[in-house]
Amino acid sequence: MLNTQQFGDELKKLGFDFYSGVPCSFLKYLINYAINECDYIMATNEGDAVAIAAGACLGGKKPVVLMQNSGLTNATSPLTSLNYSFKLPVLGFVSLRGEEGLNDEPQHELMGQITTEMLSIMEVEWEYLSPDMEEAKKQLERANQYFEQNRSFFFVVKKGTFKAVVLNDQSLSEYSNRKKILKSKKDTLPSRTKALETIIDQKDDHSVFLATTGKTGRELFEINDFEGNLYMVGSMGCASSMGLGLAMARPEKKVIVIDGDGALLMRMGALPTNAYYRPDNLLHILLDNNTHDSTGGQATISHNIDFVENAASVGYPEAIYAHSAEELDELTKGWRESGGLTFIHLRIDKGSPEKLGRPTIKPHQVKERLMTFINNH
Structure with a gap:
């Protein structure tokens, strides 16, 4: 052994x-x-x-x-x-x-x-x-x-490979939500393009953007192919977990995860993990169009889920509903000033630009470029 x-x-x-x-x-x-x-x-x-x-x-x-x-x-x-x-x-x-x-x-x-x-x-x-x-x-x-x-x-x-190690007492913290803002008026349903423009317009040398699988990453590439961007491929639902790992490894960076409703529904178990470890430098934005847009527009069940309540219930410090791109802009600017793990839910319109392309750089090149950006700023 x-x-x-x-x-x-x-x-x-x-x-x-x-x-x-x-x-x-x-x-x-x-x-x-x-x-x-x-x-x-x-x-x-x-x-x-x-x-x-x-x-x-x-x-x-x-x-x-x-x-x-x-x-x-x-x-x-x-x-x-x-x-x-x-x-x-x-x-x-x-x-x-x-x-x-x-x-x-x-x-x-x-x-x-x-x-x-x-x-x-x-x-x-x-x-x-x-x-x-x-x-x-x-x-x-x-x-x-x-x-x-x-x-x-x-x-x-194989069984019996490791000798015993006594587990130290685990001092587990108990966290709860401190700020919850639910939907209170009609949604304006901005386009995904408008929402992404709002988010990426605030980029700086300390910001990293992880865009979820599908058209979110593809649109972000066309809007603003920034060295601090990562465009997820495959691994649907893993964006916020990846963001958690990055945020904890590099606490001096601002990590912005741009999620989708279909992806988040696939791995909602990530929410309590994110909330428990609660890195101050992680912003989790959900762009929700109630649709699997990348695969032909089939509906998701997001219309039946209160994501803000879900995030608040598992302990996200702040869980906020945004009714418009303007509110999203205000909230993201506020987060940049105050920090703290935050979840923002914005409902957006269905659809995407015609003839939407795909990133022209390979995933490993995106990674290498991003790691260089992270280490040089």
Whole structure:
């Protein structure tokens, strides 16, 4: 078995000190180490954990993700369309529940057979983590070499690999909303273009804009292709989790996440995580047109959701309804002055400009440009 404290310290020596994940009994002692010794973000699901780690990587961290192999299925979307496309590496530890010959729960049987095959199909390099410390150190060096080449690497962890680490008392805070402004008048329904122009007009050398998957990113590229922009592709619903990771990695930056109703509905579990860690430098804006606009205009169920109430109920310090682009402008200017994690909901009109193009620079080039911008300002 590995001395978990020593193994974690070896990870630290290589710069891996930012963790996010979802618990698994096979990984509990490494999780305990991470909580005791490092920055650890408790994600509500594995896909969010990967997106949080990707955001931290964007901010210059070397992140680690921890998950059960059943959760690897949840993480496939960001691993294949976010980390792969943007060349944002993560170091992963995934348990091997359902290993052949192991008397395990029936729900792990199939995943035990296909875990390593899934990693290979996703072009994620992997190795079984050795229980021998000297060999494990060599494995960490190899993993780090892949990471430095912008390639993700996963360790597959068998039962009984880690020695016990006692979890320190966790002092959990209790947070609540302090400012909630609900809808009180008729919506003006500005176009997405108008809303994006309002948001991006306030850019400066300390601002980073993460635009969600689909036409939001495409329109933002055409409106103002700013070095501080990131245009999400795939990984639907992961924008705010990525923003959380970046905001925590780079607290001196202003991180503005521009979300969509379909995307947010897909991963609403990100809201309580964002609210709990509540970085002061994160602004979460929802542009809601009640439509999956990028796929033909099919309706979402956003008309039946009070997003401001939802954000307030899970502890966003400020959750505010904007009725117009003018109100959005005032609110974003106010946030720039006062800070604090804030959620703004603006309903917008359906549709987008005719012959809307796509970004002409590749995702990994967008990432490289953005990281240069972040580090130079």
